[in-house]
Amino acid sequence: MDVGRSLWPLLTGRAPLDSFREDIYCEFYNALSGHKDPQAHATCVRTARHKVAVYHGxxxxxLYNLVTDPAETxxxxxxxxxxxVKTELLxxxxxxxxxxVDPLPPRIAPW
Incomplete structure (x- = not known):
């Protein structure tokens, strides 16, 4: 798995497209401006054709079709x-x- 791999060689033309995976993953907090929960957590995966974002909880x-709707409207x-498509992206x-995923925090109690 290429966790943390730089995209710079791809962006500057020094690496072929097929040397990278077919999707991009991101996660972020404060995902919904104006939402009652300012810490709304979202994760997203984007392929060349589609993008899905999930607002957890x-x-x-x-879900957007980036070919027919590149402005995501x-x-x-x-x-x-x-x-x-939604199932495949999820x-x-x-x-x-x-x-x-981050490792679990240190255990501080036996339960």
Missing amino acids: LGVGE INRWDDPGYAA IRLCDRMAWT
Whole structure:
């Protein structure tokens, strides 16, 4: 897994595109401006064709077709026509989250 690998060689043309994975993962806090929970946590995975973002604990997300909607104006999260795409992207997202999870904090009690 290429956790923390620099994209600079790709951006400057010194590395072929196929030497990198097919998606990009990111996570961030304060994901929803104006939301009642200022610490809303979100994770996102983006491929060349689609982008999905999940707002954890809120039951909402965003799904965009970047080919037909590059400005990300039409959220396909609840669109039944995108159910298979959503499932595939959520599986990718879960995989990325599993590979980048922080270790558990030190145990301070026996329970």
